[in-house]
Amino acid sequence: MDEHYEKNYLQGSVVFPLSEFAARKILNDLAENHTSRIRWSRHIKERMLERGVTTRQILTLLKSKRSVFREGPYLELNGDWKCNIKGMAAGSILELSVAIKNPADNPTSILITVWVH
Template sequence: MDENKPKGIMEIPLSEFTARKIINDLAENYTDRIRWSHHIKARMVQRGITTSQVLTLLKSKRSVFREGPYPEPNGDWKFNLKGMAAGSIIELTVALKNHHDSPSSVLITVWVH
């Protein structure tokens, strides 16, 4: 296995268990494969959410799936994760790309509950 490439998992439909395993691995070991959309960056500033809080949520094994994972027409799998980070309950929308071969993700938006 290439050290710079996370291991993909062939599973369709993508389960919550597998999606969590992949996103936890990306957040722990491959943060360069997590892209931050312009929208999430703007919402983080607007809502006072830090990068550390978002990464904490992505690494958490206790976060809750509020939606998904569900397939998008472009082949991505989208889901919402909700959990506690630095004293705030936040929810994050994530698109998981190429989960079966060379996973990466795009963070779409975030909000505080």
């Protein structure tokens, strides 16, 4: 049994697999209360500049309870949970690719990329 799976399964601290509901709750909380635990990849910074997307729009999407999961959350080999969420922010429809690290204990997120639809 995978060590990460076993730890979470046996302790029951996070539902395995990570549900959309739990992922949304984590992302909402990080954007509302713990922005210092959101890491911005170099790639997303470049795409934001290229596509005219603001930090405020990204945080609005992360805080939204109406955004839609387009993909995931699914467990990657490195133990991160990856998902793509899509929603409206400041009049634009955005899709954001995010990795959630340590969902059961002191979660953080890494913003990977963003698209404008």
